[in-house]
Amino acid sequence: MSLKRFSITQIILSLLIVLFVASNAYAETENEYNDEEMIPVQVRIVEDSEILAQVGNNIIKVGRLNKDEEMMVYPLSSDYYEFTFGNAHGLISRDDVLPMRKSKNILGLALTNVQKINQNLITVRPTTIYNHPKDNSSVFGVLEENLRYPIIGRLRESDDSLWYEINIGDDAKYIRADECELDNGVPILTYHHILKDSENKYFRHTSTTTSDTAFDSQMAYLKEAGYETISLYQLEGYLNNSVNIPAKALVLTFDDGLKSVYRYAYPVLKKYDLQATAFIISSRIKRHPQAWDPNDLQFMSISELKQIQEVFDIQSHTHFLHRYSDDKLPVLLSRTEHNIELDFEHSRRALTQFNPKVIYLSYPFGGYNADAIQAARLAGYHLAVTTVRGKVKPGDNPFALKRLYILKTDSITAMAERIANTRSDVKPMQPKQ
Known part of the structure; x- marks a missing residue:
């Protein structure tokens, strides 16, 4: 329902x-x-x-x-x-x-100053709200399903039943733990390159390339299953405990700014009324659109980036740092904090023509360290995403947020299981192209 x-x-x-x-x-x-x-x-x-x-x-x-x-x-x-x-x-x-x-x-306003325990419950069905943590308590009301609601305390009763204490109307109310789930975090999904199978000659063995039909099927599933795509601004509010988001919420992200995203992902997202974030390598933006060539990695032009803003929020994937060093590691890892900060700032300035609020960052190839985190802070970013696998929730380091890949070999069933409210093991993802 x-x-x-x-x-x-x-x-x-x-x-x-x-x-x-x-x-x-x-x-x-x-x-x-x-x-x-x-x-x-x-x-x-x-x-x-x-x-x-x-x-x-x-x-x-x-x-x-x-x-x-x-x-x-x-x-x-x-x-x-x-x-x-x-x-x-x-x-x-x-x-x-x-x-x-x-x-x-x-009367009950002290509750608004209670320190939350940085944990939410999730309602998977209409859920009873009790006035006291007892089964024979009077009932205050009902929460609808598909909500994330902050917990302010846990209580174990004499009969060993577990209750969650919540704040509604500046007063403490209670929900049975066995009538809901604990929030295991919001998935941030990662995409890069999208091609038709018939034109994919050089990227068949690249895990970060998705077929247009598979992408359409995945987005159709999200819509049919009732998922809501939220922005990184809303995700920041979720991490800061300042906004309400649904249980079935996720973030869609696209790294690099490839022309294939404009050609294939943009119309699909528009069709299903979904929103996403495009992390753009600002030094690779083209002045004019290029003729389509599926055999090359092409980047979006100024006009194409402006057009996709109907569904995409434009954010930073750095300016000149998206490359490998001679030792085959992300070049960012060999730069000083000051040089990284200068690049991050350069990227923000270059992208203001599309978005005056560039405050989110994706590290190139997922490579980051303490210098990169400090540089991101100093450059004015609020969040940064990595290629470490997992979901995000309050309490996570905002400059080392995990993401999930949905690979071209994954079935819709596998995708459904990965983004559902279950735990995800944390381990490195495959390096992207």
Whole structure:
């Protein structure tokens, strides 16, 4: 069962509300609320109420709260209150609640300052929220499936049952551990070169070359299975515990900036309404498009890069560092921190013609060390990806993020297993071309 989607009008309205919250512009745009009215309000839910929140790219129904339960909310507009939900905010209709009292001594607000344990639960089905960690406890409501929700504590009861403590509406609520899964991380998938089998004469034995039909099948599976492609900006928020993303979330990345991505990957992603990140070697951008030659590794032009931005976010794969040294190792590993930083900065400047916010980096051939990590920080990057196999989750080093390859020899079943919410062994990936 997938999460219920709302009408365009509802989505636009709710999105405006969430953006309104994020900008802390409560009073500026709603003159009816003065400073006193911004005080949190304890409310009683007067009828079973659906709740909304932004999760990934969409405003969706995220659960239901039961009649006669109480919670802490904040005035937002004439139609909605907001309340603490996951790493951000949820919305509840004003018509569904009855204000009881206002107080500067907020009853449960201390929970918002509780240090999270950097672990999320995942709902795989509609999941009961209890008021206390006991099976005979009253029920506060239900979370929808396909959510990642931050855990603030674990409790082992006398009957040996394990419970997860969560924060909803600035109050502690509880979920049975056996009714959900632990979050094992978000997969970042890696692609490079895409060709038709009929034209692939020189790259058949290159593991990083994928056929156009296989790529189409893989993207069709993601869409059919309900996966949502999130941006690296959203992934950064997930790692920083500042946004809500769905359980079935992943990131698509394409290294190098090859023309085959424009020719074959771009239309497929557009067809399935998926988004991706293109890590571009900025020194290899062509001034004008080249005539297509499948026997050569060609790079995208300025106009082609601008066109793919409909679905691709442009980020850095360095400027002059994408090459091997004489000892067959990534040349980056033989450079000083200062020289690496200069290259990283050069790449950012060169790519600003496509994106003013170049803050993510892919190390060439996956080669990195302590100097590269420090250089990335100093050059203003927020995250960097490697070729170490695995998923990413809060607590990981943001400058050494793991990724996963889906090889041309992998079946859809193998792909499904690799990206599902299971652990991935950490080991080096095959070097790319």
